[in-house]
Amino acid sequence: MLKDITLGQYFPMNSVVHRMDARYKIVITLIYLVMLFWGQQIWSLAAGLIFTATAVFCSKIPPKMIIKSIKPIVPILIFTGLINLLMLDGGDVYWKWWVIRITEEGVQTSVFMIVRICLLIAGTSLLTYTTSPIVLTDAIESLLSPMKKLKMPVHELAMMMTIALRFIPTLIEETSKIMAAQKARGADLESGSIVQRAQALVPILIPLFVSAFRRAEELALAMECRCYHGGEGRTRLRKLQSGLRDYIALAITLLMFAGVIVLNAVLH
Amino acid sequence: MPILEAKNLTYTYSIGSPFEKTAVDHIDLSIAEGEFVGVIGHTGSGKSTLMQMMNGLLQPTSGQILLDGCDIWDKKTDRRNIRFQVGLVFQYPEYQLFEETVYQDIAFGPKNMKLSEAEIDRRVRETAEAVGLTEEQLKKAPYALSGGQKRRAAIAGVMAMEPRVLILDEPTAGLDPKGRTKILTQLQAFHKRTGCTILLVSHSMEDVARYASKLLVLSQAKVVCYDTPTGVFAQSQSLESMGLALPQITRIFKQLAEKGISFEDEVYTVKYGAELLKTRLEGRNPEC
Ligand SMILES: Nc1ncnc2c1ncn2[C@@H]1O[C@H](COP(=O)(O)OP(=O)(O)OP(=O)(O)O)[C@@H](O)[C@H]1O
Numbered sequence: 001m002l003k004d005i006t007l008g009q010y011f012p013m014n015s016v017v018h019r020m021d022a023r024y025k026i027v028i029t030l031i032y033l034v035m036l037f038w039g040q041q042i043w044s045l046a047a048g049l050i051f052t053a054t055a056v057f058c059s060k061i062p063p064k065m066i067i068k069s070i071k072p073i074v075p076i077l078i079f080t081g082l083i084n085l086l087m088l089d090g091g092d093v094y095w096k097w098w099v100i101r102i103t104e105e106g107v108q109t110s111v112f113m114i115v116r117i118c119l120l121i122a123g124t125s126l127l128t129y130t131t132s133p134i135v136l137t138d139a140i141e142s143l144l145s146p147m148k149k150l151k152m153p154v155h156e157l158a159m160m161m162t163i164a165l166r167f168i169p170t171l172i173e174e175t176s177k178i179m180a181a182q183k184a185r186g187a188d189l190e191s192g193s194i195v196q197r198a199q200a201l202v203p204i205l206i207p208l209f210v211s212a213f214r215r216a217e218e219l220a221l222a223m224e225c226r227c228y229h230g231g232e233g234r235t236r237l238r239k240l241q242s243g244l245r246d247y248i249a250l251a252i253t254l255l256m257f258a259g260v261i262v263l264n265a266v267l268h
Numbered sequence: 269m270p271i272l273e274a275k276n277l278t279y280t281y282s283i284g285s286p287f288e289k290t291a292v293d294h295i296d297l298s299i300a301e302g303e304f305v306g307v308i309g310h311t312g313s314g315k316s317t318l319m320q321m322m323n324g325l326l327q328p329t330s331g332q333i334l335l336d337g338c339d340i341w342d343k344k345t346d347r348r349n350i351r352f353q354v355g356l357v358f359q360y361p362e363y364q365l366f367e368e369t370v371y372q373d374i375a376f377g378p379k380n381m382k383l384s385e386a387e388i389d390r391r392v393r394e395t396a397e398a399v400g401l402t403e404e405q406l407k408k409a410p411y412a413l414s415g416g417q418k419r420r421a422a423i424a425g426v427m428a429m430e431p432r433v434l435i436l437d438e439p440t441a442g443l444d445p446k447g448r449t450k451i452l453t454q455l456q457a458f459h460k461r462t463g464c465t466i467l468l469v470s471h472s473m474e475d476v477a478r479y480a481s482k483l484l485v486l487s488q489a490k491v492v493c494y495d496t497p498t499g500v501f502a503q504s505q506s507l508e509s510m511g512l513a514l515p516q517i518t519r520i521f522k523q524l525a526e527k528g529i530s531f532e533d534e535v536y537t538v539k540y541g542a543e544l545l546k547t548r549l550e551g552r553n554p555e556c
């Protein structure tokens with residue numbers, strides 16, 4: 001159950017996409033997201049689809065993993081689809097019953113929304129699949145560094161993010177360990193009323209919190225012992241480096257974005 | 269009939285990802301009732317994984333676990349009931365303590381078994397005594413105990429369910445030598461008193477040699493041998509090739525034998541070694 005959480009999980013491989021500069025990957029993903037919501041025609045969605053498929057292919061990530069990342073949001077997809085289907089009115093009426101009218105515009109918009117959200121999740125999970133969390137936060141720090149002039153604690157924020165990301169797998173592992181230990185003592189997590197189930201969580205949450213606080217304290221101590229004092233004058237072991245492939249990827253993305261904007265303007 | 273059996277048992281972690289790892293590889297095993305089994309093996313040899321399958325916490329990738337001849341993953345079996353019969357104390361169990369007092373924490377398992385108040389009280393007090401926790405400590409909060417005391421409380425929490433098979437995954441890891449001996453002697457007494465089957469995972473050859481009646485040696489996800497300590501230690505060469513050393517005392521007696529002072533029996537406990545040496549020396553005394 002807990003193992004199935006894939007968003008934000010790094011999937012190490014040796015591919016062009018993995019080797020790209022993380023800063024470019026983030027910028028490209030952002031442009032891609034804007035593009036998805038800018039485009040109003042079937043063509044722009046098709047462009048997004050082809051772009052995603054190509055990126056997945058280049059990254060050597062098994063398509064199965066991408067589908068797995070979409071699975072958890074299926075309820076949201078269904079909800080969004082239904083809302084759009086029922087609420088929007090316009091164009092031909094396909095089906096009518098009492099106050100419910102299924103119209104051309106409703107069908108179109110709900111299909112658009114579903115495809116868009118799927119592409120959105122696929123694109124962002126591709127980013128996290130191909131970039132290790134540490135590199136990702138390095139890149140975010142680097143992209144946000146101009147904000148330092150505005151007295152924004154960029155390094156501290158990035159550090160907090162790194163630590164949080166670093167501890168997600170640890171906490172998941174810890175949770176499943178504690179769950180197993182309590183199950184071994186006969187804890188019943190699967191049956192009973194809502195109140196009983198909430199009570200059954202107590203033996204898991206308390207040890208989890210205790211261990212999280214203990215870990216936080218240990219980490220703080222360990223950092224202090226190594227004289228950590230923030231970002232000032234700190235050099236990096238891994239320098240982010242951009243190269244030809246990053247420029248090409250960005251150029252392709254920008255071209256596509258421009259294409260979508262032009263299409264939008266022309267067809268409207 | 270054996271109480272626990274493994275048939276062609278396999279467990280693979282993270283199937284289909286780059287981290288795929290077979291931790292238990294086609295194991296066949298049968299453990300007789302009342303046995304005290306020492307489980308040894310190098311780090312990562314699959315001991316913990318095998319132990320977690322024994323009480324139905326992990327579902328085997330393939331193969332079967334039989335308790336009293338019944339498959340524990342059969343649709344009809346109640347897995348919770350299996351866990352009351354096969355108690356498992358995890359590696360570093362002290363992190364599972366959560367109740368306000370040690371007493372309540374030990375009572376968690378028996379309470380889940382829906383026993384009567386009086387029975388729960390009897391079990392908590394009995395097991396607390398068995399692991400050496402005082403009346404005073406039972407009233408404390410678990411977090412106010414020392415590391416070793418927490419460990420005892422956690423072990424008592426599983427013992428209090430009075431399982432027929434008690435599995436302990438490195439119960440003495442990280443404890444001082446005295447605390448180690450104490451926990452293990454108390455465990456031995458518990459074994460004698462209740463006649464339950466015990467599986468003790470340990471990295472210490474000395475410990476398993478001293479307490480176990482059978483040894484299960486795992487290496488690279490496979491069972492290398494399951495035999496009496498004498499039988500296992502006789503194969504010192506293959507043990508060493510797996511990165512497992514014989515007990516110190518056995519090595520000393522091997523070196524004595526090389527120097528010409530040999531004994532008929534294999535020695536693997538200090539007590540027995542001392543006895544042998546004493547009789548030999550006493551036998552010699554009149555001659556000098
Ligand atoms: N949750 C997990 N996910 C993936 N692989 C795992 C997991 N737990 C264990 N493994 C792998 O399975 C193998 C066996 O692990 P296991 O914990 O059973 O070893 P062990 O014999 O108990 O070792 P130790 O003596 O260190 O406790 C190891 O190689 C480990 O890397």
Ligand SMILES: [Mg+2]
Pocket residue numbers: 315316317359437
């Ligand atoms: Mg282990």
